[in-house]
Amino acid sequence: MTSALRSLRRRILTPADSQTSSAVRGFNEKTPESTELLETVGKMFLRGYAYAVECGVPAEAEENLEQLPDRFRGFAYEGAGMGFAMRDGLPGGRHDFVERFVQGRGGDHIYMVYVGVGWAMARLPRFRWPLVDVKDPLLRWLVLDGYGFHQAYFKTKKYVHQQYREAAFPWPSDGPRWYADRCIDQGIGRAMWFVAGTDPDLVGDMIDAFPEDRHGDLWSGAGLAITYAGGVTEQEILQFKERAGVHLAQVAQASTFAVTARVESGTLVPHSDLAAKILTGVPGQQAAAVSAASRPTPPYDKEEVPSYEVWRTTIARQLVPVDLDTVEESGQAGKGGQR
The missing domain is CATH 1.25.40 (Serine Threonine Protein Phosphatase 5, Tetratricopeptide repeat)
Known part of the structure; x- marks a missing residue:
């Protein structure tokens, strides 16, 4: 797949950062600092998701994920777990992205990756769930x-x-x-x-x-x-x-x-x-x-x-x-x- 098609897939499948805004969600805003932290968590999740839906193979996403700050890297891996699970559950292509991801660096973040798979299940039609496999x-x-x-x-x-x-x-x-x-x-x-x-x-x-x-x-x-x-x-x-x-x-x-x-x-x-x-x-x-x-x-x-x-x-x-x-x-x- 060409880089142009990958970028298109990313734009189509990845939600906007505004979806993580506390104001948009109607969440309590205790202090500016706490609000900024939670919104950063959401943005890092979406960044990891985007890396997963755009990459050719999981190793490409891992290279980008590993550059993120320690505090937020796990949330990005969670987002990548969702992204790979979405790719497993959608028609066409192969359906082993999550499995391959946790066999690599994603395995060190398996708690977060599996949580991300749950996000995908919430968005995929239930008849597609059997394709979103978790092995543990x-x-x-x-x-x-x-x-x-x-x-x-x-x-x-x-x-x-x-x-x-x-x-x-x-x-x-x-x-x-x-x-x-x-x-x-x-x-x-x-x-x-x-x-x-x-x-x-x-x-x-x-x-x-x-x-x-x-x-x-x-x-x-x-x-x-x-x-x-x-x-x-x-x-x-x-x-x-x-x-x-x-x-x-x-x-x-x-x-x-x-x-x-x-x-x-x-x-x-x-x-x-x-x-x-x-x-x-x-x-x-x-x-x-x-x-x-x-x-x-x-x-x-x-x-x-x-x-x-x-x-x-x-x-x-x-x-x-x-x-x-x-x-x-x-x-x-x-x-x-x-x-």
């Missing part, structure tokens, strides 16, 4: 996190303010439907950090408006966002921790995943390290080590509770043992309320 049976649940984030970010009134939940979510076809709901809620909670403009109290107020059995996963998503994206002072992180209350274990686990994603990709920044230390009780590198030591081994998902959830609960048990009963009750809430 443990981390595939992150795709639903990305789906939930996309829906809450672009359909905020419906998914956040009206607390909408989809009926009989069809993916993955071999996974428990009750757990798909929970992973989508984690993505919605993560998006709330952007909707609230990084205001800890506003995030808490929005979560409080949801049914109680959804609170744990929503706090988990917000905990991942405050650690990975930031936009707050040390005092605000402490404020967030206090507001999480009985859901601190879920927050600590999600913070661990956030800092693990940064450690494994070589993009650990001071803010993420500080947030992890406050929310998990240990420095970022140590939290990542807890995640690695707790990671399940194959075969996965042979029991009623997915291995991914067993992993999350194991991390939470180690980091916040005083909240162990709360973790277990929250983990079963969605299960007990199956459709």
Whole structure:
């Protein structure tokens, strides 16, 4: 494909930067600094997306992605994950871009790449989903996190303010439907950090408006966002921790995943390290080590509770043992309320 055709594909498929504007989205603008940060995150996501839809092979996109600042590179990889998944799901050509991407440098950002795949699923017709394949049976649940984030970010009134939940979510076809709901809620909670403009109290107020059995996963998503994206002072992180209350274990686990994603990709920044230390009780590198030591081994998902959830609960048990009963009750809430 010629460079002219690649540029045309980029212009056709890539949304405008204005779509990440807090004013356009109607999101809270806490301070000019926090607004600028979140809008930069969105622009970096779209840059990574554009690199993916324009490139000939994933290695070309990687060269550009690796030039981006540490703080924002993961978001660009997330955008590239969406871009490659869109290419896999659209008619024509080959359908292994995501697989090839995570076999290269994208594998170091696999958490973010799989979340990006969820963005693509939110935009592709559902009959195209089988072409958007993810090979890791443990981390595939992150795709639903990305789906939930996309829906809450672009359909905020419906998914956040009206607390909408989809009926009989069809993916993955071999996974428990009750757990798909929970992973989508984690993505919605993560998006709330952007909707609230990084205001800890506003995030808490929005979560409080949801049914109680959804609170744990929503706090988990917000905990991942405050650690990975930031936009707050040390005092605000402490404020967030206090507001999480009985859901601190879920927050600590999600913070661990956030800092693990940064450690494994070589993009650990001071803010993420500080947030992890406050929310998990240990420095970022140590939290990542807890995640690695707790990671399940194959075969996965042979029991009623997915291995991914067993992993999350194991991390939470180690980091916040005083909240162990709360973790277990929250983990079963969605299960007990199956459709």
